[in-house]
Amino acid sequence: MLELFAAKPETPIYSVPKRDGRKKINTVLMGTWLGVEKTQGSFLHVRTAGPDGWVHKNDTRPDRVLKVFFIDVGQGDGALIETPENKRVLIDGGPGRHTYNYLTKWQYQYLLNQANSTVHIDAIIISHYDADHYGGLIPILEDRRFTFGTIYHNGIARFRTNTKKKKRPTRYDQDLGTTTGRGKNRVLKTQFSSLTELLALEQTGEDAFQGIFRRFAHACRDAKKEGRLGKLKLLKQGGAVPELTDSTHALSAEVLGPVLNVNSGKPVFKWFSNSSHTRNGHSIVLRLSHHSQSMLLGGDLNSASERHLLDHHGGAQPFHVDIAKSCHHGSSDFSIAFIQAIDAAATIISSGDNEGHSHPRADAVGAVAKYSNAVLPLIFSTELARSVNSEGDILFGMINLRSDEQDVVLAQMKEAGANRDLWDSYMVPFQPTKHHKA
Numbered sequence: 111m112l113e114l115f116a117a118k119p120e121t122p123i124y125s126v127p128k129r130d131g132r133k134k135i136n137t138v139l140m141g142t143w144l145g146v147e148k149t150q151g152s153f154l155h156v157r158t159a160g161p162d163g164w165v166h167k168n169d170t171r172p173d174r175v176l177k178v179f180f181i182d183v184g185q186g187d188g189a190l191i192e193t194p195e196n197k198r199v200l201i202d203g204g205p206g207r208h209t210y211n212y213l214t215k216w217q218y219q220y221l222l223n224q225a226n227s228t229v230h231i232d233a234i235i236i237s238h239y240d241a242d243h244y245g246g247l248i249p250i251l252e253d254r255r256f257t258f259g260t261i262y263h264n265g266i267a268r269f270r271t272n273t274k275k276k277k278r279p280t281r282y283d284q285d286l287g288t289t290t291g292r293g294k295n296r297v298l299k300t301q302f303s304s305l306t307e308l309l310a311l312e313q314t315g316e317d318a319f320q321g322i323f324r325r326f327a328h329a330c331r332d333a334k335k336e337g338r339l340g341k342l343k344l345l346k347q348g349g350a351v352p353e354l355t356d357s358t359h360a361l362s363a364e365v366l367g368p369v370l371n372v373n374s375g376k377p378v379f380k381w382f383s384n385s386s387h388t389r390n391g392h393s394i395v396l397r398l399s400h401h402s403q404s405m406l407l408g409g410d411l412n413s414a415s416e417r418h419l420l421d422h423h424g425g426a427q428p429f430h431v432d433i434a435k436s437c438h439h440g441s442s443d444f445s446i447a448f449i450q451a452i453d454a455a456a457t458i459i460s461s462g463d464n465e466g467h468s469h470p471r472a473d474a475v476g477a478v479a480k481y482s483n484a485v486l487p488l489i490f491s492t493e494l495a496r497s498v499n500s501e502g503d504i505l506f507g508m509i510n511l512r513s514d515e516q517d518v519v520l521a522q523m524k525e526a527g528a529n530r531d532l533w534d535s536y537m538v539p540f541q542p543t544k545h546h547k548a
């Protein structure tokens with residue numbers, strides 16, 4: 111079957127081979143797969159994920175676009191990138207089973223439905239080891255229908271917190287490992303890159319790891335044993351992500367953080383006041399470029415680490431992008447200078463109903479709007495995109511990004527009526543339309 115892809119930000123599908131608005135049966139986003147069954151004049155009859163129908167030739171393109179799916183994982187981060195080369199890269203996986211369910215029951219169901227088929231994930235990038243970013247990767251790693259290339263991570267492990275009954279090995283003075291120095295000069299020395307180094311941190315017979323981290327380490331160990339996993343690798347400033355690098359399609363990834371210090375000739379992590387600030391603060395910060403467009407994914411940075419990154423990168427301004435994922439789910443712990451440096455035309459906030467966090471915070475939402483130079487800055491929220499049907503079932507709120515050689519479109523699905531998809535879509539940067547004028 112000839113494969114084509116939708117070319118328009120919102121591409122119409124008709125029940126008849128002509129552009130007849132009343133016969134429009136569906137709208138698919140730019141880059142959506144179209145399987146051509148037959149041709150009639152300028153129209154093609156195509157199979158799509160929704161109802162099959164007719165599409166105009168001029169609304170199709172021969173190759174893929176860049177797609178990013180910001181999955182509604184609740185309170186957490188999880189995004190799937192599909193590149194124009196059809197590489198699949200997960201950036202975090204949220205907590206729980208949202209990402210797993212999305213991949214198996216929706217995105218790759220058509221592949222998994224075929225007997226003995228497997229789905230290859232070319233790379234996983236774990237911004238940092240907090241459960242709301244990597245806990246949801248465990249069921250995916252455990253499922254033998256999935257194979258994996260490289261797991262990139264920030265290298266900071268999680269050891270158990272000391273309790274009366276159970277204590278971590280005494281060589282780790284913190285739940286992130288061994289620290290040295292005082293005050294501003296305090297640093298975390300313990301780190302790992304490969305799977306072997308990870309497993310060595312938990313020596314035989316020891317119960318050193320925090321529970322979810324232990325499950326993750328063992329899931330990696332087992333996937334490796336079964337021949338389903340390539341390698342683990344610490345990713346830091348200046349590192350490379352070949353899976354997101356493709357010169358043919360003008361796609362590249364720059365790693366802006368974590369920025370490590372050097373102590374007695376060895377790379378170490380600056381200690382940011384406590385364990386939580388330190389592991390969040392050293393999140394992997396990725397700047398993705400596609401043609402003239404750029405996107406920043408910065409895990410759970412906080413104000414101290416944002417200043418650390420700005421100091422390191424100086425006037426180079428690599429943080430300025432068109433689209434940014436809001437750091438730390440829209441927490442109040444942000445630096446205005448950093449938001450100004452980003453100056454995004456569109457921001458995506460990934461968060462959930464979690465009374466303990468109350469993300470996103472009002473000041474964070476206000477800041478990304480105020481410190482953007484866009485005429486109309488766009489702010490998307492997985493929590494706002496989420497909808498509930500009349501039976502009370504949660505229909506998860508995905509934010510879709512599609513990017514071709516020229517344009518970026520961001521879209522969320524409207525609460526669908528009948529058997530068709532309705533989109534709320536925006537070009538980035540967004541230009542005011544007639545009805546916005548006073």
Ligand SMILES: [Zn+2]
Binds near residue numbers: 243
């Ligand atoms: Zn988080």
